[in-house]
Amino acid sequence: MEIYQIYSLTSAILFVIGLGGVFAARHFIKKIIATIIMGGGVFLCFVSFAQRDALTFADPVPHALVITGIVVAVASAAFALALARRIYQLTGEESFTNDK
Amino acid sequence: MMIKEVIAIILLVVGCFFFLAGTIGVLRFPDLFSRLHALTKADNLGLGFIAAGMAVYIASPLAALKIFFIWLFTLLASSTSCYLIARFQKEQEQSKNRKEQG
Amino acid sequence: MSILIDILLAILGVYLAMQSLLASRLSQSVFLFFAFGLALALAWVRLGAVDVAITEAAIAAGFLGVLFLDALRDFSPRDTEEQQNLTTVQNSLSRKESKSLLLPRLALVLGLGLFLLIALEAVWKIPEGGGLTAAAETLLPESGVEHPVTAVLLNFRAYDTWLEIGVILLGLLAVFAVGGIQIYRKPIAAADDPLMRQVILFFTPVLFLFGAFLLYIGKSGPGGAFQAGVLWGAIGILLHFGGIPVYSWVPRWLGHLLLTLGLVFFLLLGFLFMAAGDNLFEYPPAYAGLLILIVETLAAISIAAALTAIFANLNQMKKEQPNDTAQK
Amino acid sequence: MDVFFIIVSVFLLLNIVLGLVRVWRGPTVADRLLTTQLFGTTSIAILLVMAGYLEELTLLNVAITFNVLAVLLVIGLVQVWKKKKGETR
Numbered sequence: 001m002e003i004y005q006i007y008s009l010t011s012a013i014l015f016v017i018g019l020g021g022v023f024a025a026r027h028f029i030k031k032i033i034a035t036i037i038m039g040g041g042v043f044l045c046f047v048s049f050a051q052r053d054a055l056t057f058a059d060p061v062p063h064a065l066v067i068t069g070i071v072v073a074v075a076s077a078a079f080a081l082a083l084a085r086r087i088y089q090l091t092g093e094e095s096f097t098n099d100k
Numbered sequence: 101m102m103i104k105e106v107i108a109i110i111l112l113v114v115g116c117f118f119f120l121a122g123t124i125g126v127l128r129f130p131d132l133f134s135r136l137h138a139l140t141k142a143d144n145l146g147l148g149f150i151a152a153g154m155a156v157y158i159a160s161p162l163a164a165l166k167i168f169f170i171w172l173f174t175l176l177a178s179s180t181s182c183y184l185i186a187r188f189q190k191e192q193e194q195s196k197n198r199k200e201q202g
Numbered sequence: 203m204s205i206l207i208d209i210l211l212a213i214l215g216v217y218l219a220m221q222s223l224l225a226s227r228l229s230q231s232v233f234l235f236f237a238f239g240l241a242l243a244l245a246w247v248r249l250g251a252v253d254v255a256i257t258e259a260a261i262a263a264g265f266l267g268v269l270f271l272d273a274l275r276d277f278s279p280r281d282t283e284e285q286q287n288l289t290t291v292q293n294s295l296s297r298k299e300s301k302s303l304l305l306p307r308l309a310l311v312l313g314l315g316l317f318l319l320i321a322l323e324a325v326w327k328i329p330e331g332g333g334l335t336a337a338a339e340t341l342l343p344e345s346g347v348e349h350p351v352t353a354v355l356l357n358f359r360a361y362d363t364w365l366e367i368g369v370i371l372l373g374l375l376a377v378f379a380v381g382g383i384q385i386y387r388k389p390i391a392a393a394d395d396p397l398m399r400q401v402i403l404f405f406t407p408v409l410f411l412f413g414a415f416l417l418y419i420g421k422s423g424p425g426g427a428f429q430a431g432v433l434w435g436a437i438g439i440l441l442h443f444g445g446i447p448v449y450s451w452v453p454r455w456l457g458h459l460l461l462t463l464g465l466v467f468f469l470l471l472g473f474l475f476m477a478a479g480d481n482l483f484e485y486p487p488a489y490a491g492l493l494i495l496i497v498e499t500l501a502a503i504s505i506a507a508a509l510t511a512i513f514a515n516l517n518q519m520k521k522e523q524p525n526d527t528a529q530k
Numbered sequence: 531m532d533v534f535f536i537i538v539s540v541f542l543l544l545n546i547v548l549g550l551v552r553v554w555r556g557p558t559v560a561d562r563l564l565t566t567q568l569f570g571t572t573s574i575a576i577l578l579v580m581a582g583y584l585e586e587l588t589l590l591n592v593a594i595t596f597n598v599l600a601v602l603l604v605i606g607l608v609q610v611w612k613k614k615k616g617e618t619r
Contacts (some may be wrong), residue, residue, distance in 0.1 A: 003208050005239040007249060008328075010212040011247055012321035014219055019315045021223040024307075029273060030223060033235050036266075039220045043254070045325060051249045053333030058250050060350035061334045064359060066254050067351070067367040067428050071505070074261055075373030078512045081273050085519055096276060105531055112538050112579070119572065123545045126552050126568060128617055135552075139564055143571045150538075154578045158587070166590045167578065172409070173597045174574060180401045181567060181604035187395070188608045189560045204536050210543050233553050238601075240540040240569050243596075247580055247589060255592045263570065264599035268606040274559075275610050364595075398608070400599060409598055416591065422587045427596070436602055443609040458556075517610070 007048040015041030026095040028084035032077055039073045104156050112155030118146030132189050142183040144175055206246055215241045229431055232270050236262065252424035253351045260432040264406060265509060281350045288442045293315060305504025348422040355426060356494045360483035363427075364468045367501055378511050381519045402444040408418070409449055417502055421491065427498040432503025432512055438510025447514055461511065464504030535583035542576050563607050570600045 014037055021034025043066045050062035087093060125138025151171045155164040218241055222234035232380050239262025246255040339360070345353035355363050384521050413433035420426030449457050471493065472483040482488075485493050549572070552565045573594045581589040 001205060003205065003248065004211050005326075006205070006208045008321060008325045009244060009247075011216060012325045013216050016217070016318040016321060017219045017223065017316055019317065020310065021325060023310055025223055025471065027228060027277075029228060029270070030231055033231065034223055036235075037223070037238070040219075041240075044245065047246060047249050047251045047254060047374050049328060050251065050333065052330070053335050054250070054337045055339060057335070057339075057350055059333040059335040060338050060354045061359070063253055063351045064354040065362070066355065067250070067257050067355065067426075068362060070254070070257050070261055070459060071428055071432075072366060072369050072373075075370045075512070076510075077266065078269060078516065079373050079376040079380070081269055082377045082516055085273060085276050085291070085516070086380050088277065089519075107536060108582075109531075112534070114540060116541055117576070119542060119545050119575065123548050123568065126549060126564070129612055132564070135561070135564060139568055144567065147575050148569055150575045150578055154582045157582045159547065160587070163581075164592065165382070166587075166594070168554075170574065170578070170590065170593050171549050172596060173594070174571060174600070176401075177597055177601040177604075178567065178571065180397060181601055183397060184518070184608045185560050186562065188611070189558065191612070192558075192560075206537050207536060207543065208541060214543065214547060227563055229559050230553060233566055234550075236566050237550070237569050238555070240573050241546075243574060243592070244576060247577065252586070252588045252592060255589075256595050259595045260599060263596055264602045267566075267603045268610075271603065271606050272610050352583055398605060401605070405598065405601060412598055414592060416595075419591075424591065431597070433595070437598060440602065440605065443605050470579060494604060 002052070004052045007044055007051075011041045011044035011081070013041075013042060013046060014038075017041075020070040028087070028095060029081075032080045034071060034085065036077055043069060044061065104159060108153040108157040111129060111149050115146045117143050117150030118149060122146060133186055136182050136186055140178045144178055145173055147171060154174075164187065208245075211241060211245050215245060220342050235270070235313060239263070242348060245512060246398070253426065253429070255430065256429045260429055260436070264436050265432060265439070265513070268513065269516060272513075314402065333450070344487045344490070346487060346492075347420075349420060349424070349426075351424070352420045352426050352427070352494070352498075357483075357485065360472070361445055362485065362503070364465070364472070365470065365494060367464050367504055369506060370459060370474055374508045374512050374515075377515050381515050399444060402440050406437050406440060409433050409440070413437075413502070417498055418495075420498060421495065427501040427507065430498075431502040432509065434506035435509030435513075436504060438506060439513050442514055442517065443511070448510055449514055457507070457511075460503055460507040462504065464497075464501035467500045471497065483487060532583060535579055538579050539583070542572050543617055546572050559611070564574065566603065567600065570596055583594070614617065 018034045018036075018038030018041060021037065022031055025031050025034055046062040046066050050059040053059040110199075119142075122138055122142035125142060126135050129135045129138055148171055151167045155167045158164070215238065218234055218238040222231045222238055225231040225234060239258065243255050245261060246252075246258060249286040338354060341358065342348070342350060342353055345357040347353050347357070413430040416425035416433065417427065417430035420423075420430075427455075441448055450461075468483075471485075475486070477480050477485055546569055549565050549568045552568075553562050556562045556565065574596050577589050577593040577596070579586060581593075
């Protein structure tokens with residue numbers, strides 16, 4: 001078993017965990033964490049296949065995509081946190097509720 | 101086996117021992133202040149031994165300088181964070197006590 | 203034999219991800235998430251992606267950590283009494299819902315299991331195409347830098363990188379839109395602790411120098427604009443904690459200039475060479491190294507400014523709350 | 531020698547796993563933050579060992595990144611949560 005196979009299988013599991021978290025978690029912060037975990041799974045998939053395609057160095061295109069992706073994920077997480085905190089300030093709600 | 105490898109192995113084993121001691125301390129000690137002690141002292145010593153071992157093994161002056169700086173920064177960061185966390189916790193407990201009394 | 207490390211790391215990562223979502227208390231889940239970030243950084247080291255590992259270490263240990271701590275303070279209950287009320291309410295809620303939500307939960311678990319199987323099969327059977335390694339390798343001498351990842355980021359796929367700086371700026375604008383733009387005026391509680399002031403004074407130049415080192419070394423090894431940007435952004439956050447919010451004493455026009463510098467210069471350069479007859483973001487190989495260094499520096503400054511502004515805005519957001527409640 | 535490096539890395543990883551117990555039990559936020567510091571220090575050690583094992587000296591840069599930013603979280607916790615105490619008083 002190669003290194004990249006372990007990590008690519010892990011990436012699928014992480015993505016599914018994040019997806020489940022987005023559906024099932026109640027609190028805003030947990031939902032945000034779940035989306036970041038989902039993103040982490042996708043990045044892990046990219047980088048593991050970059051390692052498979054290595055010649056003299058690992059495939060640089062997925063690495064570059066993942067670096068930009070991480071920073072974009074951080075920007076979107078900051079936006080999501082701002083939204084969540086604003087909602088909490090205005091309504092006092094910590095999660096999406098139906099009864100209102 | 102070369103002599104530098106033997107030295108590196110000895111230093112790494114000692115470092116691992118201190119890491120284990122630090123982790124056990126974090127798990128077993130009763131309150132935050134003694135846990136801080138275990139973590140920031142024992143672990144830094146362990147890191148120092150591992151850093152020394154790797155500096156001996158890699159045996160390049162530039163890398164040794166970098167490793168030394170890594171250890172120095174870790175010492176600085178963890179000693180100050182030990183102080184800051186302890187002070188923070190003490191203030192929290194004091195304000196809690198004041199509230200319970202008043 | 204070395205596969206042992208990978209298996210352990212993979213199990214650790216999956217466990218941390220699962221527990222950070224399943225943990226009952228919010229602070230548990232946030233700190234488990236930090237640990238997940240560190241495990242991910244180690245995984246990238248194992249996969250040979252050192253650039254990604256530096257970025258992830260900077261983001262997970264620094265920026266996201268501070269953002270989440272800040273948010274955690276907002277959401278954690280103010281009083282023990284309030285907390286008790288909250289837990290009782292939550293208990294009653296969960297008891298009520300446990301019956302009515304049984305079917306959706308079963309469906310969710312089944313769907314996720316099915317999806318997991320599909321994803322595992324898909325990942326297992328991704329065909330070997332060879333990737334773009336060979337193309338990058340042949341074009342590397344023309345790019346002006348020696349490190350393939352930097353070459354891809356700032357030369358071959360410069361369009362992506364340019365848009366990506368724009369996305370960070372967009373994130374800042376979105377945070378402004380949510381939190382309000384008249385933010386930077388209030389003074390912040392200064393660091394009253396002499397030791398903390400010294401630590402901030404010590405780590406500011408260290409962060410700056412190390413960021414500059416990463417920026418420069420990006421030409422020939424792992425490092426580059428994003429890593430340097432995050433490290434320089436950490437300077438802004440540290441100064442903010444030390445009672446010197448950067449945007450309160452920098453004049454407003456300079457702040458805006460710093461924020462847009464990278465984006466504008468990148469675009470200007472692209473159009474300049476397009477006017478000279480090349481494609482968008484195509485540099486002449488003779489000057490490419492120098493141009494890439496300049497672009498990277500400006501991009502790092504812009505990223506640092508944007509991250510600092512995002513943090514300052516988010517940190518100030520909750521400060522309005524006690525005033526709001528007092529007015530009510 | 532390689533086998534020895536692998537054993538040391540696995541041992542340090544197991545150390546992290548042990549430290550996780552404190553994240554679960556830790557009664558205060560400071561305890562949990564402490565565990566994150568433990569992870570940071572142990573990860574730096576793992577990175578140093580990896581740098582020798584893979585003979586990849588750039589890993590030292592990753593380690594420096596880890597430890598110049600380690601102090602940021604602590605200062606963040608202390609400064610951010612201090613204001614909370616002021617509010618509740």
